[in-house]
Amino acid sequence: MKNNNNINIQLNKNFSDTNPLIILLAEDIIANQKIIKFLLNKAGYEIDIVSNGIEALNAVNNKTYDVILMDINMPQMDGIEAAKQIRKKFPEDNQPIIIALTADITFNSNKENFEMDYTLRKPIKFGELLKILLECKPKRRKDEI
Secondary structure, rough: OOOOOOOOOOOOOOHHHHOOOOEEOOOOHHHHHHHHHOOOOOOOOEEEEEEOOHHHHHHHHHHOEEEEEOOOOOOOHHHHHHHHHHHHHHOOHOOEEEEEEEEOOOOOOOOOOOOOOOEEEEEOOHHHHHHHHHHHHOOHHHOOO
């Protein structure tokens, strides 16, 4: 899996223009939703938000996402199970990037959970999030082929 080094990245107004991504946030805590939405809006992104893993699965059935920010601990279906289901749904060459969001300092996506591409610790550090987003590439949409 990919390594998340702590590197500061300066935000510019055109961040989302130069790195266009369709992003889904799966997070059950409203305060966290608002903070992450605010940060991503500053980078020029409009995001979709769901509150649990079941809603995340429904969202990916209706829209192609480049990146999913997935909280690990959510009601009804946690982020790990949702990520497993998403991985089963898409062919390997068309997988969304799934970023685990967790306050659990013992969670390690490299050892415990191969469904996640990256892990971000809460509270989210904006520079770390932007660094990961720079590594993500947009998917080709059916209407672009």
